[in-house]
Structure formats: structure tokens, C-alpha cells
Amino acid sequence: MANSLLRTDKEITEIYERNKKTVYRVCFAYMKNPADTEDAVQDTFYQLIKTGTPFKSVEHEKAWLIRTATNLCKNVLRNWWRKRETLDDHENLQSDGKLEIDDVFSVVMELPDKYKTVVYLYYYEGYDSVEISKTLEKPQSTIRNYLHEARSVLREKLGGDFYEE
Numbered sequence: 001m002a003n004s005l006l007r008t009d010k011e012i013t014e015i016y017e018r019n020k021k022t023v024y025r026v027c028f029a030y031m032k033n034p035a036d037t038e039d040a041v042q043d044t045f046y047q048l049i050k051t052g053t054p055f056k057s058v059e060h061e062k063a064w065l066i067r068t069a070t071n072l073c074k075n076v077l078r079n080w081w082r083k084r085e086t087l088d089d090h091e092n093l094q095s096d097g098k099l100e101i102d103d104v105f106s107v108v109m110e111l112p113d114k115y116k117t118v119v120y121l122y123y124y125e126g127y128d129s130v131e132i133s134k135t136l137e138k139p140q141s142t143i144r145n146y147l148h149e150a151r152s153v154l155r156e157k158l159g160g161d162f163y164e165e
Contacts, residue, residue: 006052007048007049007052012045012048012049015065016045018058018062023044023045024038024041025120025124025125026066026070026073027040027069029109029120030070030073030074030076030077030113031073032109040073043072044065047072048064048065048068059131063135066121070136074113103158105124107154107158108120111150115149115150118132118136118147118150129143
């Protein structure tokens with residue numbers, strides 16, 4: 001195990017501080033409750049420590065963490081015993097100060113997984129379609145198509161409350 005710890009505590013702390021909010025939000029988009037989200041965040045950073053993956057840049061580091069968090073959450077949700085929870089099951093989320101939930105965000109979280117991640121990264125994290133395609137390792141045309149389809153769903157569910165940029 002000692003040979004897998006390639007980073008110092010200081011480096012791991014810096015990576016954690018830079019990316020903890022983004023990883024939390026990505027995990028919350030899947031897990032929909034604070035306890036499971038925190039477990040997924042912990043598992044994501046554990047994978048960072050365990051694998052010792054070298055990063056070319058800060059953006060590469062962030063993309064790796066997002067992809068790892070997404071994959072870990074999907075693996076947990078694939079288990080047969082796992083029930084999917086809604087935001088209504090956790091009404092006290094706003095009081096913990098970690099994530100603001102409004103009507104639009106609630107509707108985004110109800111989108112199918114393939115749309116949810118793309119919409120979250122595009123609108124909440126500020127990534128463009130090229131960056132999202134690299135992060136999720138999907139063609140740019142697929143990402144743009146997901147955004148287009150997700151906007152249609154959002155427009156239908158939110159009506160006049162949906163504002164496109």
C-alpha cells in the first residue's frame with residue numbers, strides 16, 4: 001500500500017480544497033441526499049489517494065475527479081437493493097448550507113442521468129460542450145444533443161420559468 005501513496009498530505013489537501021464543492025455537487029446530483037453524497041465524495045477522494053493518477057493540469061485533475069465521482073455514484077445506484085430517493089425525502093437540505101435547492105435545480109435533478117450530468121456541468125459549473133465531452137469521454141455532438149434534449153424537457157416541465165442562455 002505504501003507504494004500507491006504517491007502524493008504528499010499537502011498535495012492531497014490542496015486537491016481536496018480546490019475540488020470538494022464540485023465533487024459534492026456532482027455526487028449530490030446522483031445520490032440526492034447528504035449522507036450518501038458524503039460517502040460518494042469520500043470514495044472519490046479515496047480513489048485519488050489509492051490510484052496516484054498523475055495529472056497534466058488542474059483542469060485534468062478536476063475532470064478526473066468528476067468522471068470518478070460520476071462512475072462511483074452510478075455503481076452505487078446500479079445495485080438492486082438501492083432505491084432512488086427524491087429531493088422531497090430530504091426537506092432539510094437547505095439548512096445544511098451545502099447546496100441551494102430551487103425549483104429549477106429540483107427539476108434538473110429529476111432528469112435522466114445522461115442529461116442531468118451534462119446540464120449540471122454546463123449551467124452550474126460553467127463548462128462548455130467541448131470540456132464536457134472531454135470530461136465524460138463522449139463525442140461533442142452527443143453532448144450538444146443531450147443539452148438540446150434536456151432543454152426541451154426543462155422547457156416542458158418549467159414552462160415560462162425556464163430561461164435559456
